[in-house]
Amino acid sequence: MGLTFVLDGEGRPVYSVSYAGRPVVLPSRLGFVLSADSSFFTGFVLRGQERRVVDTVWRPVWGEVAAIRDHYEELTVHLERMGRWLDIVFRVFADGVGFRYVFPKQAGLRYFVVGDELTEFRMAGDHKTFWIPGDYDTNEYPYTTSSLSSVDNAALVAASTAIAVRVAPDRYAVQTPLMMKSADGLYLNIHEAALVGYPAMQLHVDHASLTLRASLVPDCVGNKAYLHAPFATPWRTIIVSDKAADILASKMILNLNEPSKLASTDWIHPMKFCGVWWEMQTGKGTWSYSDYPDSVDARGQLIPSGRHSANTANVKRYIDFAAANHLGGVLVEGWNVGWEDWFGNWKENVFDFVTPYPDFDVREVTAYAASKGVAMIMHNETSGSATNYERQMDTAFRFMKGWGYGAVKTGYVGRIIPRGEHHDGQWMAEHYVRVASIAAAYHIMLDAHEPVRPTGLQRTYPNWLACEAARGNEYNAFSDGNAPEHETILPFTRLMGGPMDYTPGIFRLRGYSTVAGRQVHTTLAKQLALYVTLYSPLQMAADLPENYAAHMDAFQFIRDVPVDWDDTKILEAEPGDYVTIARKEKGAANWFLGAITDENARTVDVPLAFLEPGRKYKATIYKDGVGADWKTNPEAYAIETMTVDSKGRLRVQLAPGGGAAVSIRPL
Template structure:
């Protein structure tokens, strides 16, 4: 049941008597203090269990065309209240989420600007803080342009940080682990090449930013409900350890176009004295609005395979020919010579459909099915794809018929080539085409420089496009998995057909030189804080040269680590990313992928340390089945597995998928052992985990 309690206590004070406002979290562990400093500058500070987390930090926005919202304020009204509800996500890591916070709403008036006023709303949860700027409708405030937001996060010292270079166009960097004071010196090496990238500062970093203080506090800084606003990065003052918001600009350098009434996204600070507390937080989801859709029955978690990894490794190609000059609607593909390596052929896709049907999977993703792939990568062409015209060797109608006969859905792929204008031009037609041919999910991509030229992937204009795409898809009952889009901020609560995102360095980079062994021990603390990732795990053949002799890259994990990712890297959209012929060689290990759920009733963080290891247990939605995943970095360790979450008095059979005694990610990644054991709520299992390795357990 949904339970809502809203208690609002208005506290109006004469301005002369207002000094500072404080609220505490419901459990009293967190304390927020708001006050005006000299010249009416708004500030806040945050304490956790009487330990300082955020020192007094300035708030405000600098504007281009009207007086700024930085100083000259007086407090003219304060309101406090508490809110407590429980809600059920359409899909998620738990069946029920509690949304419980205490709130402070401060009205600030600038007397010198014709009594113009704004509000700052603070919500203090047991796991952290969310706050935003609100601009009510009023006589002296209408349209304004943001030059920069100057929200500060003044830290207490030189914290350990897990960071990505600040960039307006990509998150596809390897996470760097260092002290804040070391960011400047490590930035140049951290900015590795990408087809589209725009860094902005030698100390600029992206959010979610994961931090650990010297006295053992875990702190995560991000944002929630990013709508009609530019994505926030953070610029570090590395002498004073103050982070300040830095918004993504548009083509002419403006950071946001606003019209009252409106508000900013929430700025979030999640705090815990245990690493597990960060992973358990649902603060970002709670700061988003409930779902906008009355009917959500068409939104379903998906486990899928696809014509994809073979192109990533170079075994096959997206393109039908080797032409170097292609113009859609002019090039006659029926008169061109096929290159013989095109992956998305009717017959080949049927093989994937057969594999999915035989092994109880839900869907097949097909990339490279449509005309135009030969001539766009690295260019800024406006009109590359029309999203409805297949290559001569891909029969849309026959694939629809064959997949339907096997009970398998086909996932559409829309690569926009960065031409957002062209995608919007074709969007309705493309979605209608999907409905007519039985597609209910789409993977969209935004590779390359954005058209219109000068816009960035994370600017306000693109943020609005991504949401337009999602809401338009909902009109056709289509689920969206967006790649190269802005990193998520919990909008999947409001728009649950946003079933996945990439927005980080995924498995594909294992074929481009490799991800560090600690990569997936960090992502749950950073990228996944705002929503699930389509990480595409499940690679069993770790040597890319097996598929393409010219590709010498290898996967920097063991095979069992790949199994564990289905539990530790939460997503309602999970791909078995390797090729069917490889899975057929390891069907005993593939059994875990067949069994593991993609939607959950409960989740328990058993042990965690960012950059080192994670162990998670989850209960499958509406089933008496549990799954455990444990992963580590390059350092072997002993995973400590408890089972106290199991019902007392019952005995279960657990299938343990473990690294072999001689396993390691770099020397013997495919060594594994499978055994069955009996477990109860009192069982404690100590399991060796190899270098770059893992462990996966299914309990029934």
């Protein structure tokens, strides 16, 4: 990687990036518009610089690999403009460049407001781009593949009526992580790392100059950030390679985050889990106890609808299933009062996070789960009312600890309260970090849904196991679904920032909905492969127990596949087309492989050189069956076994929209 930094003739900071002598980012400007200085982007003087080289290794609490090398050359430039100071810190890695702004402590700039960040990424060509709209409140759009100069999100935003809240005022804005491929075969990814105390960065696309300009999510009065020096912004990241697999293997974003802030981490346990969630998504049951908030009897008590999924008997059924199939936990959504009037009302005080519905006996469920060795996972839906959750967070976490809940799934469906704030603005970015920090104080693991997309903060808060922050498997339940290529794009986009709770493992791929033609847009074998290709230390067996019962031979892979790893090999990858990944189980010699494709059938043919030389292994291959097709025959699969070693290759045919999952165990 090559980095050049200069001050131009007007005293504007300008940088450029190259890879193996090839231009990646052409000379691009940096700077700010501040409330205290509207021209804090020009007239700078270079007052000093420092360089250093860092080469260390650290071990994550959990992750895709057991150890991570952090090797970079750092350049810090000290800039001064009319008595006000700005530092820019660049770190150059083998696979990319990260840079951030630092406002040092200074007399001339103490408390100030950011009106705009003027960071630019001027691309060297009209690249093939994988993008979703730059929306202030959601990341749950399907991906569009187009040239950079063709980006226009207006039609997609207007058509995406299945998304609860959409605010995308700039039709030429896109979200990060943004994945691109140049005509001459360079792969580029632009994102950010360590988003703390600052709004999320989106990118405005200037079609004429092929320049991406930072577009920060504003607050309710149009300001971008309220800062107090000293302050360091998140890192802006550019990952580059001539091999797509190298993009997925990069640990640069993690390396740009701070080390763990937790005093102890022995209470953090990645796990697989199940729960009543898919019942509600497919209409078999409901989150709410009653049909309407005013459906009450003469005593003022809610009248039960008879369709409430989070009832004691039903939850015990899932606990039995988890215990029988080596699933560590059970998630129960809809257990607490308030669901009758939560959606779309912009109401502040909906949930109290401690009061169960009459048919959910917390004591009985807790005791039963404990007797089966199953952990219960709490659910805290906020309905977007972050103010209400902030007031009750300690109460909610004390309730969890009192009843033995060691993990929580949070949700933020709806418009944000404080009213006028956005999911991806500064206020909410700070809120999500506060939740992770306070949860850690109670030794509670966190899975956040509808948050700002992740930026590697799982290194700093390793109890923050997963996020949603993208279009998950659930969209196959209540909308037109996810295109077969969707899961081949996600590793290059959303997952660059951190693990995703995608909720894989759907086995009944048609006939689960009353809507004609609705189906999951994968094969059954691909649903198994997603446990490997879409990384998360928190993986759900998302389907109903009765749907697994018909395919227990295939379900064996879900029973076996780990969620924590010692090593990961990206065997082949192309965004939008295919991904094949092998991972080594944490603390064991077992390997697991996942391969997925888009709507096109293809043959996987990969070497097994990652296996230990001289050792024989039993490979159990879960693959698409004869005639399998995501659209016409999605549930056809076959299972075969063979003996393999490091000198061999694995060759498997993938159906359209299909996949393969392989467990490889030493003999």
